[in-house]
Amino acid sequence: MPSAARDIPERNGNNNTGADISRTVSNSFGTLDNLSTSPTATFHSPASSYGGLRNPSTKQLKPFHTEDIKVLLLENVNKTGQEILRKQGYQVEALKSSLPEDQLIEKIRDVHVIGIRSKTQLKASVLKHAKNLIVIGCFCIGTNQVDLKYAAENGICVFNSPFSNSRSVAEQMIGTIIVLARQIGDRSNELHRGEWNKVSAGCWEVRGKTLGIVGYGHVGSQLSVLAEAMGMKVIYYDVVNLMSMGTSAQVHSLDELLQQADFVTLHVPELPETMDMISTHQFEQMKQGSYLLNASRGSVVDIPALIEASKAGKLAGAALDVYPNEPGGNGQHFNNDLNSFTEDLRNLKNVVLTPHIGGSTEEAQSAIGVEVADSLVNYVNLGTTSGAVNMPEVKLRSLTLDEPNHLRVVYIHKNVPGVLRRVNEILGDHNVDKQMTDSRGDVAYLMADISNVNTSEIKTLYQSLEDLGSRIRTRVLY
Numbered sequence: 231m232p233s234a235a236r237d238i239p240e241r242n243g244n245n246n247t248g249a250d251i252s253r254t255v256s257n258s259f260g261t262l263d264n265l266s267t268s269p270t271a272t273f274h275s276p277a278s279s280y281g282g283l284r285n286p287s288t289k290q291l292k293p294f295h296t297e298d299i300k301v302l303l304l305e306n307v308n309k310t311g312q313e314i315l316r317k318q319g320y321q322v323e324a325l326k327s328s329l330p331e332d333q334l335i336e337k338i339r340d341v342h343v344i345g346i347r348s349k350t351q352l353k354a355s356v357l358k359h360a361k362n363l364i365v366i367g368c369f370c371i372g373t374n375q376v377d378l379k380y381a382a383e384n385g386i387c388v389f390n391s392p393f394s395n396s397r398s399v400a401e402q403m404i405g406t407i408i409v410l411a412r413q414i415g416d417r418s419n420e421l422h423r424g425e426w427n428k429v430s431a432g433c434w435e436v437r438g439k440t441l442g443i444v445g446y447g448h449v450g451s452q453l454s455v456l457a458e459a460m461g462m463k464v465i466y467y468d469v470v471n472l473m474s475m476g477t478s479a480q481v482h483s484l485d486e487l488l489q490q491a492d493f494v495t496l497h498v499p500e501l502p503e504t505m506d507m508i509s510t511h512q513f514e515q516m517k518q519g520s521y522l523l524n525a526s527r528g529s530v531v532d533i534p535a536l537i538e539a540s541k542a543g544k545l546a547g548a549a550l551d552v553y554p555n556e557p558g559g560n561g562q563h564f565n566n567d568l569n570s571f572t573e574d575l576r577n578l579k580n581v582v583l584t585p586h587i588g589g590s591t592e593e594a595q596s597a598i599g600v601e602v603a604d605s606l607v608n609y610v611n612l613g614t615t616s617g618a619v620n621m622p623e624v625k626l627r628s629l630t631l632d633e634p635n636h637l638r639v640v641y642i643h644k645n646v647p648g649v650l651r652r653v654n655e656i657l658g659d660h661n662v663d664k665q666m667t668d669s670r671g672d673v674a675y676l677m678a679d680i681s682n683v684n685t686s687e688i689k690t691l692y693q694s695l696e697d698l699g700s701r702i703r704t705r706v707l708y
């Protein structure tokens with residue numbers, strides 16, 4: 231089977247039209263709209279909308295038989311995404327869990343596309359086995375689980391969904407703040423065990439309390455608006471200056487936020503700088519009887535220090551949605567084998583533990599499925615990198631059906647002097663209709679549509695580009 235990225239492609243006989251692949255997902259509960267207040271009554275999956283393919287005059291580029299494209303989807307990627315990829319004719323294998331590293335390496339060897347969520351680690355040690363891989367789709371916000379630099383330097387483009395689950399996380403945080411303030415988790419557990427324990431001591435309204443948001447991006451700023459609507463005062467800390475929502479206010483340092491907030495909630499990405507961002511010193515700065523919430527990444531909080539702060543009564547409660555090590559799939563155990571502190575954590579009072587579900591709503595997962603699958607199809611079929619997290623963003627207007635002898639060249643190369651001159655010497659034997667190039671760090675991405683190309687010339691053109699020392703990956707779409 232030809233490598234989609236490197237071998238000379240064959241023209242595809244598949245007659246997919248825009249109509250085949252455009253999606254209008256209707257609401258199967260639509261007829262109940264006027265009768266039911268069920269959430270499903272207002273739920274619609276977003277429509278898929280990849281650039282240009284819906285227009286019947288658009289020429290669909292096919293670098294290969296689409297059924298040769300192998301896609302591996304892990305971690306229960308939503309069916310909206312699976313359907314979009316299957317409708318392209320790609321061979322899609324979808325698994326519910328992540329895979330242990332040895333099995334992942336076996337599977338990744340011959341796939342062209344992989345889709346993951348937050349659990350699957352695509353480090354260089356795994357990616358080096360992925361000889362055919364051209365693109366990774368993270369069906370989530372976080373991309374810390376992928377070695378983005380290694381991927382770019384090896385011509386593997388990475389996409390994510392930057393905000394489709396932000397609202398879901400913010401809503402979970404609002405619910406959890408109230409659950410903590412009223413000790414609802416403990417009361418519910420007691421009653422499940424048959425114990426009636428009607429108390430008001432240490433239970434509070436959230437109105438008038440101060441919420442400190444660390445990381446005021448997509449999630450943090452949504453949460454800010456919701457919290458103010460409940461009468462909370464909002465302060466936030468971020469490494470960049472940002473516009474305040476409502477009457478919230480940015481503070482100058484993390485310590486300042488910790489000293490003022492009754493509830494501290496973390497919404498920063500996993501970075502070297504955010505590792506153990508909340509540890510013993512930070513707990514010392516927090517107000518007596520305050521609360522900590524973390525739905526960002528498990529590495530951001532030093533959990534043994536949190537356990538100490540909780541046992542010492544410094545914290546009145548905490549909520550964790552993320553952990554340094556998380557189980558690979560549902561049904562697997564959450565115990566000390568995963569994280570040595572787990573048993574201690576489970577025994578703490580007023581500590582809400584959730585299994586990384588901040589973004590797990592029907593709305594978010596359905597939207598993410600469509601968004602990321604669209605990006606993957608756009609990249610595989612058209613070479614478009616709009617929204618990529620590790621490559622320059624390059625997009626060319628679509629070719630049309632009255633441009634039959636055109637082909638699109640995608641050339642991913644090292645960002646070094648003299649490459650464009652050499653590439654254009656090769657392309658210059660033809661008419662270069664349009665060309666765009668951009669760089670990001672050490673990697674550059676060139677896309678060109680050239681006309682008056684005979685099929686017999688494609689192989690030579692492809693090989694000439696492959697032979698340049700600057701080449702990372704060449705793709706020819708026609």
Ligand SMILES: NC(=O)c1ccc[n+]([C@@H]2O[C@H](COP(=O)([O-])OP(=O)(O)OC[C@H]3O[C@@H](n4cnc5c(N)ncnc54)[C@H](O)[C@@H]3O)[C@@H](O)[C@H]2O)c1
Nearest residue numbers: 371372445446447448449468469497498499525526588589
């Ligand atoms: N629990 C879940 O299911 C879930 C769902 C979505 C996102 N997340 C996690 O939440 C994180 C935040 O999501 P988002 O969409 O709001 O991201 P975002 O990129 O929109 O916002 C992150 C913010 O953090 C700020 N930041 C970065 N480093 C910082 C530092 N050292 N100190 C203070 N601020 C810093 C950034 O400037 C940015 O404003 C994601 O990276 C992801 O890891 C978890």
Ligand SMILES: O=C(O)CC[C@@H](O)C(=O)O
Nearest residue numbers: 347348349370371372589
């Ligand atoms: O769905 C997931 O696995 C991850 C959710 C969240 O942490 C994200 O990064 O979007």
